[in-house]
Amino acid sequence: MVKNNLLIKEKIASKPKYWLRLSYACNNNCLFCLDKEAQSNNEQFVSEKDLQSEIKQALKEGYRKIILSGGEPTIHPRFLHLVKFCQNLGFERIQIITNGRMLAYRKFARQTLISGVNEVTFSLHGLDAQTHDYLVGVEGAYDQLIQGLHNIRASNCIINIDIVLNKKNIKQVHEIIDFFSKNYSIYEYDLLHLIPFGNAFKNLSNLVLSYKDYQQKSWQKVLTLAKNDKRYFIWTNRLPAQYLEDHEALIQDPHKLSDELKGRRHMFENYLQNNKELACKDGQRCAFCFLHDFCLKLSQFKENINYKPKYNIKFLTQKNLNELNSNNLIVAIKNFEFLEKLKDQTVNLDEFKNKTKNGNLKFINLPYCLAGQNNQVVYDFLIYLPKVLNNKKQIDLHKFAKMYISNLYYLKSVRCDDCKYNNQCAGWHINYLRYYGFKILKPVK
Numbered sequence: 001m002v003k004n005n006l007l008i009k010e011k012i013a014s015k016p017k018y019w020l021r022l023s024y025a026c027n028n029n030c031l032f033c034l035d036k037e038a039q040s041n042n043e044q045f046v047s048e049k050d051l052q053s054e055i056k057q058a059l060k061e062g063y064r065k066i067i068l069s070g071g072e073p074t075i076h077p078r079f080l081h082l083v084k085f086c087q088n089l090g091f092e093r094i095q096i097i098t099n100g101r102m103l104a105y106r107k108f109a110r111q112t113l114i115s116g117v118n119e120v121t122f123s124l125h126g127l128d129a130q131t132h133d134y135l136v137g138v139e140g141a142y143d144q145l146i147q148g149l150h151n152i153r154a155s156n157c158i159i160n161i162d163i164v165l166n167k168k169n170i171k172q173v174h175e176i177i178d179f180f181s182k183n184y185s186i187y188e189y190d191l192l193h194l195i196p197f198g199n200a201f202k203n204l205s206n207l208v209l210s211y212k213d214y215q216q217k218s219w220q221k222v223l224t225l226a227k228n229d230k231r232y233f234i235w236t237n238r239l240p241a242q243y244l245e246d247h248e249a250l251i252q253d254p255h256k257l258s259d260e261l262k263g264r265r266h267m268f269e270n271y272l273q274n275n276k277e278l279a280c281k282d283g284q285r286c287a288f289c290f291l292h293d294f295c296l297k298l299s300q301f302k303e304n305i306n307y308k309p310k311y312n313i314k315f316l317t318q319k320n321l322n323e324l325n326s327n328n329l330i331v332a333i334k335n336f337e338f339l340e341k342l343k344d345q346t347v348n349l350d351e352f353k354n355k356t357k358n359g360n361l362k363f364i365n366l367p368y369c370l371a372g373q374n375n376q377v378v379y380d381f382l383i384y385l386p387k388v389l390n391n392k393k394q395i396d397l398h399k400f401a402k403m404y405i406s407n408l409y410y411l412k413s414v415r416c417d418d419c420k421y422n423n424q425c426a427g428w429h430i431n432y433l434r435y436y437g438f439k440i441l442k443p444v445k
């Protein structure tokens, strides 16, 4: 059953925060940098004028938290002015994501805090200088980060740590968390799975972690820590959700997918409106990409733009469960965008199973193992097509993303490989798997 901390995380994750990229340039050269292509295709620093108008617009749209990122935001020549600008406009929370090297300069660190930064996320990737410096490509980067940490921790500023998980540091990840919580009282960690862009694509085979790699002892200790020690706030980022079976509280909130889309919005809009192929499409890359299923379903919708639903579908919630009978042509258990709603409205599964055990029902978008052997299942996500079209009968990216998160985001367990329905089954909606745990899926022999 859903845990309270999962609902708390949902609340935090759905609080609006505005991501602002200050710079494409960086003073590190990380082996897994996602930004390498963007660095050569753009001006190093976004102009102060453009940034100021974006900041004003974000405030107008109601954002009160702003996250300044890059590249490396602290090397933007107008960094301190921009922070001050955010503070003067009235942002309540100003966070930076940084490699921490500039903060090693005491005066600069002090000015950063005075200008208004009140949350600092350090990107730290190794327990020791050897590992961290190797991964970020700069000798001395670890020592500077640690000095930066010392300069910041004297203040009331919130401090947390991002770690990009990879083959070189996965064996240390528990030790990193243990060390920085004991010595620096840092209890919030964002653990990122690699995605195949920039340098990370070039170095993929040396760095990217498989399901097997995530069986490492150190990672398993992190999972246990996150489950049992209430002091820690541990997030995962882009980590395949099926790798977190039994630890579903760590699955990233599905709404984070919208952040992934923000940076690629123009590419997707060009694809939808002008039929321009997605620039990053590449078999090898797509197979490892966090947006893999999103892109597949988007192209399926685009190719079937004239589809007309041929079913009369009844969507079940606990309220209308009694109306379930074999006269309903086809039946779906309603999906929910938020766990909070799912918890209050979805069907009671025991009751549902009892009512459906006699068979002769036809289900849509429900895993075979839950539909019951005597009933039929059909997967058809195109039933949602009318909800994602604009008035020109084209797919609207924003509507599609919302629909994807609410209804199309389906997953299976790693164990599904052993199920006889594996090839024809799409699994179940992510929020059901977060709510019940992947264990609800039972491979059929």
Ligand code: SF4
Residues within 6 Å of the ligand: 278, 279, 280, 281, 282, 285, 286, 289, 290, 291, 292, 293, 295
């Ligand atoms: S899955 Fe989509 S976003 Fe990811 S690399 Fe392929 S085309 Fe690009």
Ligand code: SF4
Residues within 6 Å of the ligand: 367, 368, 369, 370, 412, 413, 415, 416, 419, 420, 421, 422, 425, 426, 427, 428, 441, 442, 443, 444
């Ligand atoms: S075990 Fe997996 S593949 Fe098999 S029916 Fe259930 S969800 Fe589908």
